[in-house]
Amino acid sequence: MLTxxxxxxxxxxxxxxxxRGRKSAVTCFYFDFTNRKEQSATSALGSxxxxxxxxxxxxxxxxxxxxxxxxxxxxxRGPRLPDIVxxxxxxxxxxxxxxxxxxxxxxAVQDRVKLLNSLQQILEMSPGTRIFIIGRPHVEDEIKRLxxxxxxxxxxxxxxxxxxxxxxxxxxxAPTPHAMNKSLEADILEKIPKTMSExxxxxxxxxxxxxxxx
Numbered sequence: 759m760l761t762x763x764x765x766x767x768x769x770x771x772x773x774x775x776x777x778r779g780r781k782s783a784v785t786c787f788y789f790d791f792t793n794r795k796e797q798s799a800t801s802a803l804g805s806x807x808x809x810x811x812x813x814x815x816x817x818x819x820x821x822x823x824x825x826x827x828x829x830x831x832x833x834x835r836g837p838r839l840p841d842i843v844x845x846x847x848x849x850x851x852x853x854x855x856x857x858x859x860x861x862x863x864x865x866a867v868q869d870r871v872k873l874l875n876s877l878q879q880i881l882e883m884s885p886g887t888r889i890f891i892i893g894r895p896h897v898e899d900e901i902k903r904l905x906x907x908x909x910x911x912x913x914x915x916x917x918x919x920x921x922x923x924x925x926x927x928x929x930x931x932a933p934t935p936h937a938m939n940k941s942l943e944a945d946i947l948e949k950i951p952k953t954m955s956e957x958x959x960x961x962x963x964x965x966x967x968x969x970x971x972x
Contacts, residue, residue, distance in 0.1 A: 765914060766860035769890055773856045785809040786858040789865045797865065799872035800839045806857060807842055810849055821845050843876045850884035862893035862901070870897070874904035881905070918951040925950060 766786065773784045785806040789797055811817055824841050837845070849855070857877070862870060881887055891901060895913070902909050925947055932938060 766858055766890075766892055770858050773858070777854075777856070780854075782854040782856070783810050783813055784856045784858070786860065789859070789861040789863075791861075791864040794864070794866050797869070799865075799869040799876060800842065802859070802865075802869075802873055803839065803842045803846065803876055804837065807846055807849075810846075810853075810855065814849075818848060820848050839872065839876065843879050846880050847883040850880060850887045854886040855884065855888070857887065857889045859889070859891045860893075862891050863897045864893075870900065871904065874901065878905050921951040922947055 766788065770784060770786050777784060786809075787802045787805050789802070811821060824837055824845055859873075862873075865873065877889060881889070889905070891897075892914075898911055929938065929943060929946070
């Protein structure tokens with residue numbers, strides 16, 4: 759996920775620069791196919807919530823109360839998905855929030871639906887929230903169907919030169935360099951960039967209303 763990580767990082771850095779000194783928050787979550795079992799809709803939104811709360815001078819009482827009630831429950835369970843959604847609604851209704859989600863296509867389908875439905879619930883209560891989602895094109899229709907609002911799609915294609923440069927760096931870091939000969943290296947540098955350059959990544963930006971986005 760070289761390309762999506764790079765795009766997402768640039769977006770997050772730019773947003774952080776823009777909101778510096780203002781009462782706003784930038785949050786991000788990176789999905790990874792290899793961690794699907796640990797990356798549910800609940801864990802993703804829980805991570806966003808922790809990022810927001812961590813930057814607040816004072817934790818809202820409804821959030822403190824929800825965590826206290828969770829600790830007092832049998833087994834001391836953490837907040838469930840509906841609880842997290844309500845807490846995010848409470849915070850984002852009065853604080854402008856930017857949410858960046860990377861590699862949505864690597865999220866399991868059932869969790870992807872739960873996540874998008876939850877984000878829609880948050881948007882309904884939080885008109886100042888802005889969401890940036892990046893993933894492969896096949897998730898675009900799903901995003902537009904589940905996130906009701908103004909959605910703008912931007913398609914990004916990786917440059918072969920960037921991919922080849924990255925591969926050279928990784929090949930140079932190989933723990934067993936003797937296993938690589940010039941012929942195999944040339945084959946890798948030719949075939950992988952060609953294949954990846956044909957994989958388009960759909961970046962979807964959602965904002966309500968769009969005229970307030972700077």
